[in-house]
Structure formats: C-alpha cells, structure tokens
Amino acid sequence: MTNAPMSAVLERQLLLQLGDRLRQLRKSQGIGTIDMAARVGIARNTLRAIENGDPAPSMGSYLRVMSALGVVGELALLAGDSMTPAPQGTAGARSRREKPSIQVTVTADTSRHEIQDLQSLALHQAAVDLVKVDPAQLARAQATLARWLGSGPSRSTSLWTEWEEVLSKRQWRKILGRSRRAQELRQSSPLVTLLPEDTRKSVLSQIGALKKGVVIRDAVEEDVR
Structure with a gap:
C-alpha cells in the first residue's frame, strides 16, 4: 500500500x-x-x-x-x-512480522489566525510558482499594482510601493516569510489576482481539509510466508 x-x-x-x-x-x-x-x-x-x-x-x-x-x-x-524491508524469499522476509500501523493527524490552529496565514502563504506560493513558469504573468501583477497606486492615496500605499520592488526584483522570500511585514504585504497583494479559479479552489479545499485534520497513515506490511 x-x-x-x-x-x-x-x-x-x-x-x-x-x-x-x-x-x-x-x-x-x-x-x-x-x-x-x-x-x-x-x-x-x-x-x-x-x-x-x-x-x-x-x-x-x-x-x-x-x-x-x-x-x-x-x-x-x-x-x-x-x-x-528484506527481499521476498529471504529468511528475513519469511520471519518478518506485521509492521505496526502508524497514524498521525495534522491540523492547524484555527483560533490564532494560523490557518488564515497558512492559506495566505499557500495562495502566494501558488502565485509565485505561476510567475516562475509564465514570466508574462509578472507584467499583469505590475499593471494591477500600477492601477492601485494611480487611484490616489490609500492606507496601503506604502505596502504597494514596497510591492513594486518585490515584483521588479522578484524578492519572493520577502513575501513568503512569517514576519509581520510579510503578513502585511500579503494582505495588500497584487499577486493573488493572477491565480486561476481552479488553483484558488484547490488551495482552499486543502485548507478546508486541514481544518478538519488530515490523517497520514503508514502502510501496513503483511507477513510474508
């Protein structure tokens, strides 16, 4: 298995x-x-x-x-x-006992914004992966950012200005970290606007599963006689 x-x-x-x-x-x-x-x-x-x-x-x-x-x-x-595992047909395989079943449930804490930040990280990682595969997507993000900056003063202006440098220099680690500034940048991000709907739904589905708890099971090996 x-x-x-x-x-x-x-x-x-x-x-x-x-x-x-x-x-x-x-x-x-x-x-x-x-x-x-x-x-x-x-x-x-x-x-x-x-x-x-x-x-x-x-x-x-x-x-x-x-x-x-x-x-x-x-x-x-x-x-x-x-x-x-010993190869089949060897003495080790014949005497091997059933391997114990191991089950681990992985969850994210929904009470301390952990799951929201994980969702933000996952969406941005997907967007960065998209830009790496299709560099033309970067121009779309920069055009979106230019429209936002051209719309007049905003509480997010300083973040959008920082995003200009992130995009031009491809400073992906700056937005994929867990620092407070990285979190603030992700909250004012033009990158997630690039994501196709199916990619977004896939990430949200994975987040939903993690909220309930994802079970990882180790395979059980049967005795070989």
Whole structure:
C-alpha cells in the first residue's frame, strides 16, 4: 500500500510545525540564534528561515540543526538499513512480522489566525510558482499594482510601493516569510489576482481539509510466508 502524495498545503504546514518545534527546542536549551548558527555552520538568516518552516533551505541545513539539538535520531532510523524491508524469499522476509500501523493527524490552529496565514502563504506560493513558469504573468501583477497606486492615496500605499520592488526584483522570500511585514504585504497583494479559479479552489479545499485534520497513515506490511 502506498500513501497518496501530500498536498502542498500539508507539506508547508508540516514544515511550519517543524520550524516551530526546532525554535522551541533551541530556546529550551538556552541557545541563542548567533550561537546556534555558528555551531551548525550556517548563516543566521538561514537558521531563521529554518525556524520559520521555509522550504528554501536545503535538507542538509535542516538536518544539521536537528543534529545540534539532539533530535535527528528519528530521521536516522528512517534512513537506516534496519527499516529496509528484506527481499521476498529471504529468511528475513519469511520471519518478518506485521509492521505496526502508524497514524498521525495534522491540523492547524484555527483560533490564532494560523490557518488564515497558512492559506495566505499557500495562495502566494501558488502565485509565485505561476510567475516562475509564465514570466508574462509578472507584467499583469505590475499593471494591477500600477492601477492601485494611480487611484490616489490609500492606507496601503506604502505596502504597494514596497510591492513594486518585490515584483521588479522578484524578492519572493520577502513575501513568503512569517514576519509581520510579510503578513502585511500579503494582505495588500497584487499577486493573488493572477491565480486561476481552479488553483484558488484547490488551495482552499486543502485548507478546508486541514481544518478538519488530515490523517497520514503508514502502510501496513503483511507477513510474508
């Protein structure tokens, strides 16, 4: 039995939760960000991105942080030979017992705007992916932004001005972070206007599923006799 591929929203939520957990562990051990970055051999900005659940840092960077915090064991078990099924017809396969079933339910907290921010992140990631595939979409976003700026003074003018730089320099990490400014920029975004309706509905559907709780089941292997 093979698990279905995880949705983009679920993947991002798992990364966000991992980043939060790593931040909590670092703080509980009394390690500052400068010290941790030096121990691991990464830039402080990279450590900040990892603790924010950013998918941009490499897996190696995530692993080094986990190792420094003493929680890399679970991943080591997953990668180790002890979890590799023996080929059929071997003594190991004949004696192998049924693998325990593992079930994990992943949810997002709906009481602290967590789910709204995750939805915003997912929509903007989809929009950024669209622009990367079809650069012509960038001009559409810039034209929308120009209309907004030309409509007169607004409480969002400073954000729209910042968006001009984001779009012209393709500063995607600036809007896909978890900082307060990134959240404010996403609330005044011309990017989401690019999304096709089916893409928008797909993201909202994934968010709706996460509100209820998405169950991840590990496959159960039957005895081979």
